[in-house]
Amino acid sequence: xxxxxxxxxxxxxxxxxxxxxxxxxxxxxxxxxxxxxxxxxxxxxxxxxxxxxxxxxxxxxxxxxxxxxxxxxxxxxxxxxxxxxxxxxxxxxxxxxxxxxxxxxxxxxxxxxxxxxxxxxxxxxxxxxxxxxxxxxxxxxxxxxxxxxxxxxxxxxxxxxxxxxxxxxxxxxxxxxxxxxxxxxxxxxxxxxxxxxxxxxxxxxxxxxxxxxxxxxxxxxxxxxxxxxxxxxxxxxxxxxxxxxxxxxxxxxxxxxxxxxxxxxxxxxxxxxxxxxxxxxxxxxxxxxxxxxxxxxxxxxxxxxxxxxxxxxxxxxxxxxxxxxxxxxxxxxxxxxxxxxxxxxxxxxxxxxxxxxxxxxxxxxxxxxxxxxxxxxxxxxxxxxxxxxxxxxxxxxxxxxxxxxxxxxxxxxxxxxxxxxxxxxxxxxxxxxxxxxxxxxxxxxxxxxxxxxxxxxxxxxxxxxxxxxxxxxxxxxxxxxxxxxxxxx
Amino acid sequence: xxxxxxxxxxxxxxxxxxxxxxxxxxxxxxxxxxxxxxxxxxxxxxxxxxxxxxxxxxxxxxxxxxxxxxxxxxxxxxxxxxxxxxxxxxxxxxxxxxxxxxxxxx
Numbered sequence: 132x133x134x135x136x137x138x139x140x141x142x143x144x145x146x147x148x149x150x151x152x153x154x155x156x157x158x159x160x161x162x163x164x165x166x167x168x169x170x171x172x173x174x175x176x177x178x179x180x181x182x183x184x185x186x187x188x189x190x191x192x193x194x195x196x197x198x199x200x201x202x203x204x205x206x207x208x209x210x211x212x213x214x215x216x217x218x219x220x221x222x223x224x225x226x227x228x229x230x231x232x233x234x235x236x237x238x239x240x241x242x243x244x245x246x247x248x249x250x251x252x253x254x255x256x257x258x259x260x261x262x263x264x265x266x267x268x269x270x271x272x273x274x275x276x277x278x279x280x281x282x283x284x285x286x287x288x289x290x291x292x293x294x295x296x297x298x299x300x301x302x303x304x305x306x307x308x309x310x311x312x313x314x315x316x317x318x319x320x321x322x323x324x325x326x327x328x329x330x331x332x333x334x335x336x337x338x339x340x341x342x343x344x345x346x347x348x349x350x351x352x353x354x355x356x357x358x359x360x361x362x363x364x365x366x367x368x369x370x371x372x373x374x375x376x377x378x379x380x381x382x383x384x385x386x387x388x389x390x391x392x393x394x395x396x397x398x399x400x401x402x403x404x405x406x407x408x409x410x411x412x413x414x415x416x417x418x419x420x421x422x423x424x425x426x427x428x429x430x431x432x433x434x435x436x437x438x439x440x441x442x443x444x445x446x447x448x449x450x451x452x453x454x455x456x457x458x459x460x461x462x463x464x465x466x467x468x469x470x471x472x473x474x475x476x477x478x479x480x481x482x483x484x485x486x487x488x489x490x491x492x493x494x495x496x497x498x499x500x501x502x503x504x505x506x507x508x509x510x511x512x513x514x515x516x517x518x519x520x521x522x523x524x525x526x527x528x529x530x531x532x533x534x535x536x537x538x539x540x541x542x543x544x545x546x547x548x549x550x551x552x553x554x555x556x557x558x559x560x561x562x563x564x565x566x567x568x569x570x571x572x573x574x575x576x577x578x579x580x581x582x583x584x585x586x587x588x589x590x591x592x593x594x595x596x597x598x599x600x601x602x603x604x605x606x607x608x609x610x611x612x613x614x615x616x617x618x619x620x
Numbered sequence: 621x622x623x624x625x626x627x628x629x630x631x632x633x634x635x636x637x638x639x640x641x642x643x644x645x646x647x648x649x650x651x652x653x654x655x656x657x658x659x660x661x662x663x664x665x666x667x668x669x670x671x672x673x674x675x676x677x678x679x680x681x682x683x684x685x686x687x688x689x690x691x692x693x694x695x696x697x698x699x700x701x702x703x704x705x706x707x708x709x710x711x712x713x714x715x716x717x718x719x720x721x722x723x724x725x726x
Contacts, residue, residue, distance in 0.1 A: 192681040192695075248699055255706045259713060279641060282653060282710070289660040289703060296696060297667035300680035310677045 134183040134196045136171045137206065138239055140164060141213075145232025154221050157228065161217035164232075168210045176203055182245075182598040187606065189599035191303050195245035197598075199591060200581035201375070202242045204441055205368050208448045209238055211563070212360055215456065215556035219353035231354065233260040234362075241365050245595065247295065247326075248302045250369060251288055254333060257365065258285075261358070264350060280332065288329035295322055305595040308376040308588050323377060323385070330373060334366025334422050336396045352411060352462060353556060356455030359418035360448040367425045371440065375585050379433045386430040390516070393430065397423035397520050401527040410458050410535045417531065418451040420524065421488070427520065428503055431513060435506030437582035442575075443499035446567050450488040450496070453560030457481050457553075464551040477551060478536050480561060485532055487564050489525040495568040498575045626666060633659035646718050650711065657707035664700045668693035 144164035148157065175181055175198055183196040198206070213235055220228050237256035244250050258281050265277075296302055298318055299310045311319065331337040350358065374382045397420050404416035421443070428440035457480065483494070490496035500521050507513035571577065584590055633655050640652025669680045670693070682694055 248702070252702060252706065255710070259709060262713065262717075278714070279649070282656075283638075283641065286656050286660055290663055292699070293660075293663040293667040293696070296664075296680070296699070297669075299677060300669060301678075302695075302699070306678070313677050 132183070133171050133175045133178070134181055134198060134243055137168065137175065138196065138236065138243065140168050140171065141232050141236040141239060145229050145236065148225050148228045148232060151225060157221035157225065158218050161221055161228075162214070165210065165214040165217070168213070172207060172210050176207070182595065184598060184602055187602050189602050190245070190595050191301055191306055191599070194249060195303065195595065196243045197245040197595065198243055199584070199594075201368070201371065201441075201585050204445065204578070204581070205242045205364070206239060208445060209235065209242065209361060212357055212448060212452055215452070215559045216353050216357040219356075219456070219459065219554065219556050220351070223351060227264065227351070227354070230260050230264050231357070234264070234357075238361065238365055242368060245304050246302060247304060247307065248292060251285070251292065254288070254365075254369075255285065257362070261362065264354065284329050284332035284337075287325060287332075291322060291325035291329065294325070298322070303595075304372070304376050305592045308378075308592050311377060319381070323381070326373060327370060330366050330370040331392065332366070333363070334370060334426070335363040335419055336366075336392055336422055336426060352455060352459035355411065355415065356452040356459070356556065359415055359455060360452040363419065363422050364425070364444065364448070367422060367429075367444075370426075371429060371437070371585075374429065375437075376588055376591070378588055379586060389426055390430045390513075393423045393426035394516065394520065395423075396420070396426070397524070401523060404527060405530055410461070410531075411455075413531050413535070414451070414454050414458055417454075417488075417528065418447075421447045421451060424520070424524075427517065428499070431503060431506045432510070433506075434579065434582040434586045435502060437585055438576065438578040439499045439502035439506060441578035441582060442502060442571065443496075446495040446499065446564070446571070447488055449560045449563040449567065450484055453557060453564060454481065454484045454488075456556035456560055457484065460551055460554050460557055463554070474551060477553070480553075480557070481536065482532055484561070484564065485528045487568070489528045490521055491525075493568065493572070495564055495571050498571040502575065623666070626662060630659055630662050630666070633662065650714060650718075653707075653711060653714070657703070657711075660707075661700045661703055664696050664703060668696040 141164065144160060147160055152160065181198045184190060185194040185196070188194075217228070217231065220231055234257060237253050237260060241250055241253035241257065244253060262278060292302060295307065298314060299307055301307060301310065311322070314322075328337065400416045400420035400423065404413045404420070407413045407416060424443060424447075425440055428436050428443055430436070431439065487494035487496045490500040500517065503517050504514060507517060637652045637654075637656030637659055640648050640655065643649055643652065680693065680695060
């Protein structure tokens with residue numbers, strides 16, 4: 132019931148936005164939608180685990196939605212980031228707002244689904260709405276590589292799904308998790324690698340994000356804040372879910388390849404961030420390097436690595452979004468960057484965002500990296516890689532700060548300077564960063580327990596099998612009731 | 621023997637489809653997308669089970685309850701239907717985008 136509400140609220144509010152409201156009314160509607168989603172999510176948080184079997188079919192035959200601690204974290208971040216983005220976007224045209232709601236609905240579906248084919252459908256809705264968002268700006272020619280690489284990824288995903296059904300006889304995640312280990316090892320490799328290929332492509336790791344520079348920066352900045360914080364993380368979510376179903380023992384055999392991919396994507400996106408001329412583009416690249424860090428956390432020894440991944444995800448979603456909202460404020464003021472000279476205090480907010488995501492100790496980014504280091508204490512190779520990439524991230528983010536905020540003003544940029552005012556999105560994300568820093572330093576093992584429950588794949592399977600047993604019991608009761616009614620007549 | 625022809629068709633559709641995706645012109649890419657979609661659907665169709673043949677792994681959802689001599693496995697057909705609809709949507713969307721882009725560049 133609550134899961135159904137969570138899935139339907141963004142869709143319903145998206146359809147509401149089709150009517151040409153005034154922008155203040157739009158803002159009010161978005162706020163209402165946020166409140167309803169928040170209430171539903173809080174109820175779900177206190178009742179987890181939740182399972183919704185659509186149409187009362189048992190889990191192997193029907194469509195299944197489920198919420199466990201992994202999807203709880205991801206949907207929570209989605210709902211909390213929905214609010215500032217929707218409010219900032221309500222100044223734009225209503226069509227963008229409608230498509231944005233569809234994007235949110237499809238992400239919600241991807242986080243809540245318990246069925247691999249359903250995940251594919253949600254990916255397609257997500258991709259179609261993001262194509263349409265590019266399209267609504269009449270700038271789709273920038274997104275060509277994005278579209279065609281994603282189409283190839285979807286085809287690969289479907290091929291691997293058909294192979295999964297042929298060999299395992301199911302597309303349900305819990306059943307796959309049970310049956311996978313009875314297969315011969317060659318088939319296991321094929322299934323695991325082809326599906327991971329599709330997920331890595333969605334996460335923007337696989338073709339080293341060649342589509343990124345030409346497609347993302349063309350979007351409006353608040354939307355870009357949302358996308359850079361969450362869109363590529365959907366792929367990471369799918370990968371984490373997939374690995375946790377297959378079992379981390381199986382994944383360890385491949386972790387070196389994934390580590391290599393993670394290092395490549397961190398290095399590529401950091402260098403890309405330096406090579407850009409606009410703050411927006413640099414930030415889009417920096418946000419992609421977080422995907423590399425998340426992948427790095429996945430390859431570490433579990434469950435500590437997974438706890439680090441959740442910590443990192445939470446802080447980086449708000450950090451990346453906050454920096455992008457700050458960039459939006461700068462754009463609104465038509466401010467030639469170099470803000471440090473005119474408004475030093477304000478510009479230090481941006482520095483705090485940067486340092487938080489780079490992981491300096493009192494701020495929130497430190498704890499996930501500390502947990503990552505702690506988990507790899509027995510493996511000096513991993514330890515050095517984490518230290519090195521954290522250091523390079525810090526170095527490159529300071530370079531970004533230096534280029535866009537300090538430095539010498541060029542003669543051509545001496546226009547009349549308007550002061551920059553912070554909008555709602557920036558302060559909201561900043562408050563969240565401070566809050567997260569406080570919570571993390573009070574309780575750095577916040578996600579250790581959820582991570583353990585995610586690693587234990589039998590727990591997930593048992594829950595879903597129990598739920599479908601309940602469904603069968605319900606059906607028999609209904610049958611008996613019907614029979615009794617028939618006898619009475 | 622019958623499966624051999626389907627496999628051959630699958631092979632031809634996939635190779636031509638992927639080759640056409642790398643063409644320069646939009647229409648050829650679109651045809652490639654269509655062919656690739658057909659090959660994916662064929663592949664899903666081939667994945668349907670006809671009999672419970674592996675006791676260790678377990679049966680698909682709808683196998684084992686009724687006799688399958690006169691009936692096909694319904695689950696992959698549902699999957700194909702969904703895949704066709706999504707492929708159709710993507711194709712239609714890309715065509716519209718292309719037409720608008722053409723009319724703007726003129």
